Amino acid sequence: MPAPAExxxxxxxxxxxxxxxxxxxxxMAAHVLTSHGMKVLLLEAGKKLDIEKELKSMEWPYDxxxxxxxxxxxxxxxxxxxxxxxxPYAKGLPNKHVYxxxxxxxxxxxxxxxVVEEKDNPYTGSNYAWVRARCLxxxxxxxxxLALRLSDYDFKAASRDGYGEDWPISYADIAPxxxxxxxxxxxxxxxxxxxxLPDSLFQRSTRLNSAEVxxxxxxxxxxxxLTPYRAGVTTDGLKHNKYRSRCFGRGACDRHTGGxxxxxxxxxxxxxxxxxxxxxxxxxxxxxxxxxxLVDQNTGKARxxxxxxxxxxxxxxxxxxxVILGASTLESARLMLLSKSRMxxxxxxxxxxxxxxxxxxxxxxxxxxxLVKELVGKPRTLDDGRPAGFYVPRFRNLAERQSNFIRGYxxxxxxxxxxxxxxxxxTPGFGAAYKKKVRDYAGAxxxxxxxxxxxxxxxxxxxxxxxxxDRWGIPVLRFHYHFSxxxxxxxxxxxxxxxxxxxxxGIEIVGVDREILTEGWSIHELGTARMxxxxxxxxxxxxxxxxDVPNLLVVDGSSHVSASCQNPxxxxxxxxxxxxxxxxxxxxxxxx
Amino acid sequence: MSSDIERRxxxxxAAATAYAAKFGVAQEPQRFFTPQEFLxxxxxxxxxxxTDDHSxxxxxxxxxxxxxxxxxxSLDTEKKELWRKGVELVSQASHQMHGKAFLDSSPAEREAxxxxxxxxxxxxxxxAEKFFVELKRATVHAYYTxxxxxxxxMEYKGNVMLNQFVGTELP
Numbered sequence: 001m002p003a004p005a006e007x008x009x010x011x012x013x014x015x016x017x018x019x020x021x022x023x024x025x026x027x028m029a030a031h032v033l034t035s036h037g038m039k040v041l042l043l044e045a046g047k048k049l050d051i052e053k054e055l056k057s058m059e060w061p062y063d064x065x066x067x068x069x070x071x072x073x074x075x076x077x078x079x080x081x082x083x084x085x086x087x088p089y090a091k092g093l094p095n096k097h098v099y100x101x102x103x104x105x106x107x108x109x110x111x112x113x114x115v116v117e118e119k120d121n122p123y124t125g126s127n128y129a130w131v132r133a134r135c136l137x138x139x140x141x142x143x144x145x146l147a148l149r150l151s152d153y154d155f156k157a158a159s160r161d162g163y164g165e166d167w168p169i170s171y172a173d174i175a176p177x178x179x180x181x182x183x184x185x186x187x188x189x190x191x192x193x194x195x196x197l198p199d200s201l202f203q204r205s206t207r208l209n210s211a212e213v214x215x216x217x218x219x220x221x222x223x224x225x226l227t228p229y230r231a232g233v234t235t236d237g238l239k240h241n242k243y244r245s246r247c248f249g250r251g252a253c254d255r256h257t258g259g260x261x262x263x264x265x266x267x268x269x270x271x272x273x274x275x276x277x278x279x280x281x282x283x284x285x286x287x288x289x290x291x292x293x294l295v296d297q298n299t300g301k302a303r304x305x306x307x308x309x310x311x312x313x314x315x316x317x318x319x320x321x322x323v324i325l326g327a328s329t330l331e332s333a334r335l336m337l338l339s340k341s342r343m344x345x346x347x348x349x350x351x352x353x354x355x356x357x358x359x360x361x362x363x364x365x366x367x368x369x370x371l372v373k374e375l376v377g378k379p380r381t382l383d384d385g386r387p388a389g390f391y392v393p394r395f396r397n398l399a400e401r402q403s404n405f406i407r408g409y410x411x412x413x414x415x416x417x418x419x420x421x422x423x424x425x426x427t428p429g430f431g432a433a434y435k436k437k438v439r440d441y442a443g444a445x446x447x448x449x450x451x452x453x454x455x456x457x458x459x460x461x462x463x464x465x466x467x468x469x470d471r472w473g474i475p476v477l478r479f480h481y482h483f484s485x486x487x488x489x490x491x492x493x494x495x496x497x498x499x500x501x502x503x504x505x506g507i508e509i510v511g512v513d514r515e516i517l518t519e520g521w522s523i524h525e526l527g528t529a530r531m532x533x534x535x536x537x538x539x540x541x542x543x544x545x546x547x548d549v550p551n552l553l554v555v556d557g558s559s560h561v562s563a564s565c566q567n568p569x570x571x572x573x574x575x576x577x578x579x580x581x582x583x584x585x586x587x588x589x590x591x592x
Numbered sequence: 593m594s595s596d597i598e599r600r601x602x603x604x605x606a607a608a609t610a611y612a613a614k615f616g617v618a619q620e621p622q623r624f625f626t627p628q629e630f631l632x633x634x635x636x637x638x639x640x641x642x643t644d645d646h647s648x649x650x651x652x653x654x655x656x657x658x659x660x661x662x663x664x665x666s667l668d669t670e671k672k673e674l675w676r677k678g679v680e681l682v683s684q685a686s687h688q689m690h691g692k693a694f695l696d697s698s699p700a701e702r703e704a705x706x707x708x709x710x711x712x713x714x715x716x717x718x719x720a721e722k723f724f725v726e727l728k729r730a731t732v733h734a735y736y737t738x739x740x741x742x743x744x745x746m747e748y749k750g751n752v753m754l755n756q757f758v759g760t761e762l763p
Contacts, residue, residue, distance in 0.1 A: 058751055061737035067658075068737075072665045094667075190762050207759030228762070235757075249757050251750025382749040382758045419748055424732045428713050430640040430706060435745070438736075439646065442746060 001242045003048075003269070004277045009285045011318055015041040016587070018305055018320035020290045020335065023138030025326030025556035027268030027276075028573045031184075032580035033324075034281035038587065041318055042273070043288040045310055045327075046134030047113075051141065051269065055110050055259040058250060061419070068107040068255070073097060076104035077118070082129045082518040087479070088122030088468070100131045102142070102523075106420065107255035114141050114259070120471035125462070125479035129520035130330070136286055137268040138328065139523065140569075142257045145265050145387050146412060147187050147232035147570040149178050153196040153398065154564035161397070161406045164456055167561040168533045168542035169575075171198065177574040177581075185266045185573075186234025188247070188387070192227050197393040197566070203236040206249075206386035211372040211415040211446045211507075216390075218505035224395045229412070231387035232266040232569065243270035249385035254419050265387060285318075287311050291474045293323050293339040293348050293552065300343040302552045308472050322551045322583065322592060326576070329359075329557040330462060333528035334477050336539075336554070337464050349529070349546035349554070354539050356463055358456040358530050360563040362522035363409075363487045365515050367449035368498035370507035372415075375444035383416025383443065390414070392448065392501075394565050396493070405489040407455065409565045411498065413448025446507060450494035453565040455486055456527050481519055491516050524568055529558040544579040551592050555579055623664030624672070629679045630656060632694055636682065637731045639706045647745040650731055653738040659730050671726070678723030685709070685720060 016038035019026045030042050061067040070076065075095035082089065082101065090098035098118040103111065116132040123130060133139040153160070155167040155174075175198070181187075182201040189202040205228045208216065216226035237246035247264035263270040276282040287310040294317060296303045302323040308315050325332040333356045339348040347355055394408035423445055424438045465478040495514040502509055532538025535547035544559045546552040555576040557568050586592045625633060637650035637659070650656070663672055682705060686694040689708070690701045697705070709724035716722045735741040742748045 060739070060742070060751065062739045062742070066662070067733070072662075072667050204757075205762070207757045207761055209759045213760050249754035250752065254750065380747040380749060382754075384750050385752070385754050386757050386759075417746075417748070417750075419742060419750060420736055421746060424736055425729060430710055430728065431703065432642050432644045435641050435644060435649070436646070439745065 004274055006277070007280075007283045009041070009283055011316055014304075014319040014321060015039050015283070016320065017041070017322040017324055018043065018318050019324045019326055020305060021045075021138065021325065021327035021331070021556065022136050022273060022284075023133075023268050023326065023328065023556070024140050024569050024572050025576050026324070027137065027140070027272035027326075028576040029324050029326055029553075029555050029580050030276040030282055031272040032577050033584060034276040034279045036580075036584035037281065038584065039281055039283075040276075041283045041285065041320065043290055043305065043307060043318065044134075044136050044138075044284070044286045045289040046136065046138075046286065047310075048136045048284075048286045049113055051137075051259070051267075052261045054113055055261040057255070057259065057261040059110075064109065066109060068109055070099075070103060070108045070112060074099065074103075074112065076108060077101050077129075078104060079518065082127055087124050087128065088118070090118035090122065101129055101521075102131050102257045105256040107258060110255070111142050111257040111259065115257075121476075122468055122470060123477045123479065124465045124468050125477075126481050127518055128479045128481060129518045130525075131520070131523045132328070132331075136273065136284075140266065140268040140271075141259050143232075143265075143569060144412075144567070145229075145231045145233055146391065146567040147189075147200070147230050147266075148391075148566035149198045149200060150174075150564050150566055150571050151196050151198050154562065154566070157407065157562055157564075161401065163406055165530070165532060165537070165561055168531050168538075173542075174571070174574050174578060177578045178570065180577055181570060181573045184238075184240075185232060185271050186236070186238050186244075187230065187570075188228075188233050188235040189230035190228045192225055192393075194225060194393060196398055200230065200570075202230075203234060206231065206235070208390060209381065209383050209416045211375060211444075212390050212413075214372065215446065215501070215505045215507065219392065219501060222501070222504060224392065224501070226390050226392050226413075229386070229388040229391050233260075233264050233387045234266075235264070241271065241275060243274050247387065251382070251385040251419065253387050254384045288316070289472050289474070290327070290335060291338060291472070293325075293335060295339070295341045295343060295348065295549075297342065300549065302348070302549055310472065313472065322553065322587070325552070325554045326556045329525040329528050330477060332554050332556055332558045333462065334464070336529065338475065344548065349539055349548050349552055351548050352536055352539055354458075354530065354537065356528050357458050357461040358527045359460045359462060359481055359525065360454045360456040360527045361520065362451040362524045362563060362565060363454050363483060363491060363516060364449065364451055364521045365513065365517040366491050366494035366498060367447060367513045368495070368502050369445060369447040369510040370502040371441070371510050372444050372446060372507055377440040378443060381417055381443050384418050388412070388414060389416075390448075403489075403493055405486045405493065407453040407486075407490070407565065409450045409452030409490060409494055411448040411450050413446065415446035417443040445510065446502075448498060450491075450498065451522060451524070451565055451567070452487065452490045452494060453563050454483065456530070456562050457484065462528065483516065483519060488516070524557070524563065526557040526560040526563050526568060529554045530561045531559045532561065543582040544575065545583075553579060553583060624660050625663070625679070629676070630660060632679050632682055633659065635695065635702060636706065636727055637735070639703055640728055640731045641735045648740050650735050653735050653740040655731055655734040655738070658734040658738070674723060674726060677719065678727065681720040681723060682709070
């Protein structure tokens with residue numbers, strides 16, 4: 001189903017709301033507000049792509065001139081470059097195009113127009129592997145699709161272990177909105193009845209292969225869980241959405257950085273924005289890079305936004321009764337810090353001084369790979385016709401503290417046959433024996449890598465670099481962000497526990513990686529404009545409304561009080577839905 | 593002396609042409625490797641992933657032609673130099689070990705040359721050992737992303753439409 005026709009943009013009109021950003025947060029805000037009958041203008045900095053033509057999910061590697069690889073004038077930053085060089089990473093590189101590390105994965109040529117050109121979008125400060133997507137839908141076009149709920153183990157973590165702040169909401173507040181997101185967008189998974197990882201309203205689950213069942217059964221004996229990957233993918237279809245197909249287990253998900261050209265995997269354009277356009281209430285303007293939230297000098301309230309056309313460089317203003325930021329955790333904070341005025345000298349909504357601070361994410365790196373010996377030489381199976389493999393939820397510090405660090409981590413894992421036999425590179429030797437070994441071992445490997453909670457700390461922050469500007473003349477972000485002792489201790493435990501779990505299951509260890517990846521690797525940045533009940537120590541209230549400026553909402557991951565160890569996308573959307581419902585109610589009552 | 597060298601060069605080219613005819617080298621023109629270098633790379637890739645009773649090898653999968661095409665457009669002068677030198681090192685090793693050119697050697701002799709380069713695959717030290725790691729990585733990538741590699745060798749079953757996921761349904 002083609003994208004709906006776009007309404008004409010009228011910048012003389014005062015819209016009911018202007019939304020900045022079209023990813024999970026901005027798209028959800030557009031869906032909810034237009035469903036309440038509000039007239040909404042959605043601004044996206046990037047372009048609108050003919051996404052099916054970009055993704056070509058089922059193209060075979062050999063039908064692409066470079067087997068899915070980037071053209072020779074393009075360069076994807078490597079793990080080493082992030083470690084041994086300092087940002088801006090693209091500076092001084094001879095390549096015509098420079099992309100973040102995700103474009104070093106397979107199939108990069110299919111996603112190169114989705115991610116940003118690093119040369120145009122520099123940042124400075126401490127090492128940080130920042131992955132950004134500027135196009136309609138943002139990172140939802142290529143996200144990993146693990147769709148998890150948070151629980152009161154996360155929302156009330158501070159009360160449990162004494163570190164940091166509780167969220168101003170509890171699970172009961174957000175649960176009905178998780179349900180709404182599940183039903184509107186579709187999620188595949190298997191019920192496990194875990195208090196610390198609540199179930200969603202699942203559609204048909206993907207299935208585990210024999211190696212994964214073996215590990216699941218062994219983990220059960222340790223009081224731990226392995227569950228099929230909870231994917232933000234509709235496996236049974238969605239009758240209310242004509243733009244998305246159900247999943248056909250095609251196996252194209254094997255391509256990373258990938259996307260889903262039948263949109264069984266959630267992406268913001270087909271899941272949220274196109275249906276919102278069909279209400280007649282949504283106007284979309286792409287190539288619109290917002291650089292300031294405009295303020296009414298009499299009331300101090302937001303009156304709209306200023307933006308440049310990303311192609312022409314021309315400046316414009318858009319007027320709205322409410323301004324909603326969903327530009328991503330770091331870009332929304334950047335925008336607030338850039339929006340200085342007489343009434344908001346530290347940036348809009350920043351009387352607390354907390355904008356840009358308490359920046360957190362997930363720490364990654366430790367992983368384990370194992371060999372399931374009884375699978376060697378077995379006939380070929382089909383293991384990758386599914387969005388991903390499995391998830392091992394957090395098991396540390398739940399009932400009681402049981403480690404030398406606080407909080408926890410979970411593992412994402414996968415096993416079985418893939419289109420490309422990744423072990424071919426690490427299998428020694430050559431010749432007929434080598435070839436046979438690669439063939440025989442192809443379906444016998446299982447691996448998993450951890451995602452751990454990075455504690456929010458005031459000292460971890462970003463601010464505006466006074467000297468460096470992006471291609472559009474907008475000052476860029478400067479990072480002051482490092483992992484602390486808690487993350488390092490946690491990472492050591494990740495590697496140890498990964499080994500222990502495989503060994504207990506009788507899986508032969510092939511390798512254990514103990515090294516922590518560069519800050520930012522998880523692409524789960526959170527917390528730069530946190531919610532809270534105290535305006536002195538938080539930026540937003542529980543409805544993601546600025547304490548200082550009631551008609552300014554920040555609906556992306558920047559509002560999260562802590563990172564938990566669960567992937568954030570589903571929580572971003574559930575919170576945004578709740579906040580936008582509340583906003584629409586306030587608008588109806590004339591309170592905003 | 594110069595005429596002697598010339599004669600040898602002419603012989604090499606003639607041999608290369610004959611070899612090309614014998615082994616059915618792809619007809620497309622080489623762009624990065626010289627004809628002589630191409631034949632060496634062609635043979636090296638086949639030694640790494642040979643035809644066996646299960647499926648055709650790197651030669652049939654056009655691995656050398658794919659590698660050649662990538663280097664023809666590559667801007668990575670360092671890596672290109674590594675490959676040119678690497679092919680030369682293969683030739684030198686062959687002369688050293690067997691007193692003849694690589695392509696004039698028997699299959700067992702050629703394998704012995706590759707075997708020596710592959711000795712320290714985990715921690716390559718000499719230029720020849722480093723070249724082997726590059727050569728193998730490129731061969732592996734090109735072969736297992738080729739139609740022969742994916743379908744005939746690995747019998748990959750995915751990238752098809754399924755009505756139901758494969759695997760175990762949990763209770």
